[in-house]
Amino acid sequence: MLIRYLFIFLIILPIKVFALIEVDITRGNLNPLPVAVSPLAIDKNSKDNFKKILKKENLGSEISTIVENNLKQSGLFNPLNKDAFLQEPDIANLKPRFEDWNLIKAQALVTGKVTFVDEKLRVEFRLWDVLAGKEMMALAFTTVPSNWRRVGHIITDKVYERLTGEKGYFDTRIIYISEEGPKTNRIKKLAIMDQDGFNNKFLTLGNELVLTPRFSPTNQMVTYLSYFKNLPRVYLLDIETGMQEVVGDFPGMTFAPRFSPDGKKIIMSFAKDGNSDIYTMDLENRIVERISNHPSIDTSPSYSPDGKYITFNSDRSGYQQIYIMNSNGKNVKRISFGNGLYGTPVWSPRGDLIAFTKLHKGKFYIGVMRTDGTGERLLTENFYQEAPSWSPNGRVLIFYRETKTNAKGEGFSAKLWSIDLTGYNEKMVETETDASDPSWSSLLSN
Amino acid sequence: MNLSKNLKNGFLILTACLVLTACATQKKTTGKMQGDVYTGSDSVEYLASGVPDRVFFATNETVLTTASRETLRKQAAWLRKNSDINVVLEGHADERGTREYNLALGERRANSAKDYLMTYGISSDRISVLSYGKEKPVDSGSNPLAWSKNRRSVTVKAN
Numbered sequence: 042m043l044i045r046y047l048f049i050f051l052i053i054l055p056i057k058v059f060a061l062i063e064v065d066i067t068r069g070n071l072n073p074l075p076v077a078v079s080p081l082a083i084d085k086n087s088k089d090n091f092k093k094i095l096k097k098e099n100l101g102s103e104i105s106t107i108v109e110n111n112l113k114q115s116g117l118f119n120p121l122n123k124d125a126f127l128q129e130p131d132i133a134n135l136k137p138r139f140e141d142w143n144l145i146k147a148q149a150l151v152t153g154k155v156t157f158v159d160e161k162l163r164v165e166f167r168l169w170d171v172l173a174g175k176e177m178m179a180l181a182f183t184t185v186p187s188n189w190r191r192v193g194h195i196i197t198d199k200v201y202e203r204l205t206g207e208k209g210y211f212d213t214r215i216i217y218i219s220e221e222g223p224k225t226n227r228i229k230k231l232a233i234m235d236q237d238g239f240n241n242k243f244l245t246l247g248n249e250l251v252l253t254p255r256f257s258p259t260n261q262m263v264t265y266l267s268y269f270k271n272l273p274r275v276y277l278l279d280i281e282t283g284m285q286e287v288v289g290d291f292p293g294m295t296f297a298p299r300f301s302p303d304g305k306k307i308i309m310s311f312a313k314d315g316n317s318d319i320y321t322m323d324l325e326n327r328i329v330e331r332i333s334n335h336p337s338i339d340t341s342p343s344y345s346p347d348g349k350y351i352t353f354n355s356d357r358s359g360y361q362q363i364y365i366m367n368s369n370g371k372n373v374k375r376i377s378f379g380n381g382l383y384g385t386p387v388w389s390p391r392g393d394l395i396a397f398t399k400l401h402k403g404k405f406y407i408g409v410m411r412t413d414g415t416g417e418r419l420l421t422e423n424f425y426q427e428a429p430s431w432s433p434n435g436r437v438l439i440f441y442r443e444t445k446t447n448a449k450g451e452g453f454s455a456k457l458w459s460i461d462l463t464g465y466n467e468k469m470v471e472t473e474t475d476a477s478d479p480s481w482s483s484l485l486s487n
Numbered sequence: 488m489n490l491s492k493n494l495k496n497g498f499l500i501l502t503a504c505l506v507l508t509a510c511a512t513q514k515k516t517t518g519k520m521q522g523d524v525y526t527g528s529d530s531v532e533y534l535a536s537g538v539p540d541r542v543f544f545a546t547n548e549t550v551l552t553t554a555s556r557e558t559l560r561k562q563a564a565w566l567r568k569n570s571d572i573n574v575v576l577e578g579h580a581d582e583r584g585t586r587e588y589n590l591a592l593g594e595r596r597a598n599s600a601k602d603y604l605m606t607y608g609i610s611s612d613r614i615s616v617l618s619y620g621k622e623k624p625v626d627s628g629s630n631p632l633a634w635s636k637n638r639r640s641v642t643v644k645a646n
Contacts, residue, residue: 223627224624224627225623225624225625225626225627227622250619250622252586252622253586253587266590271617273590273617273618293616294590294594294617294618296587296590296591297587297590310587310590310591312590312591312594312595312618314598315549315594315595315598315599315602316595317591317594317595338588338591338592338595340587340588340590340591341585341587341588354585354587354588356588360547361584361585361588382584384584384585384587384588385585385587398585400583400584400585403583424629425582425583427585427586428585428586443582445629446627446628446629448628448630450626450627450628450629450633451627453627478586
């Protein structure tokens, strides 16, 4: 179907127009693609039913708004103002009048229909190439009504993928630390929300300090650091059941946990007698393995997506730098050689880059470098920011930023921010409370 | 008249000297710091009369200063006298570092205090170590003086 479409497209249209509809994701938001997201059509009966169940006046418009916001947030698309739309949603979904959409300069058009069928939510949507006057994609799915926000995210993922050639990252969640209270006495809770900030839920009550949560590859489990009973240990939490357990039986602090890419192991630091080294624990047979063995601080380990290598943070050279080693701890190589200190290395899901935090001359940077340390690029500079986490398609980084307090020590805040790999489209991610330590899930549906 | 003029000049010179000395000392210990190690007494509490509860560190450092060793010797003497008391050494870092590295750094700082107490005869059974990294600052300021107060190891009674 894809091949057939491209074939027709190429024959009918000159190359120049072809280049317009294919979004160039390597250039960031310099030229966002004008796209019209028509409200999804909805019949009266469906409208009334969804209003009753979901307390939403018009579910069709609500879902199209999710798509619109997602596309806008990506920085690659410019959703057009709905006031300018000439065609009714139901007619547009059957057959758009392309001249009308062309008139308002839309290059792509999203239409669709929402129906209430057997107590379920059925959504169909279409993506149209306005200039070519062709349908690019048509899909339909049925789900429970309460999943309506996810439907909007899945539509966005499909549109994004069709227009950029890369997987989307919208049907995803963020796990993070919610923060409240004065800087000297912060209350921290584990929290989870949709990628766009909705459906926020707290997973702990704030009775003990919790830090650095990270998703398992299937997003069902979270590993994090908890100071339960004042014993800082790595924990494992099943998000669905709420079951929690300590990872391993270490005679001291364990911290900086992450899952291996196959989800079978937790990699973390264990600190004893002033020395932190990297360990793994197999979640099936509980076997603990020591991976690094050096009198320096070794922490913040992160696996390559194929599981063959580990990048980590060590001060064995005297200062914090980024290293790479085989997954068995052999063949340790330093890769960061620029000015300043480097921390929190995270391997990109594509495998080609490592994102990091850099501290240089009193400023904090989020940057990326190739896995051999070449091609360092700093994406953003601030008073304090750290802990980047990759979107599942490796195009966007989410991290947190803290503000400088005033002379009286007031005005502290911590917020989540995201930035495109290109260094463009830097945005604050709205959260109910202050927030830090974000970790991006993989796509919930594929 | 001449005498009084001379006296006056002398007084001026003396004042100038005082001002200069004051300046010189201030440069060395800006506010309450030597280098960037905190030397003041804000936030310091006492385990017993004359026994301060905490020691301070330079940026990214875990070595004990002369003043820190003196404080720890007082703590060791107090612990020897009070053999029923156990302690937790809480290690902390300032906010100018990544969270995970700072957790390790706090642990290392608390352990350098622990090692010193042990060389003065305190059994390791009586000392546990707990790192808070940068999570529990005592001063919420974003300035070098606040950071110097936050880079610390605090000895806390465990029972």
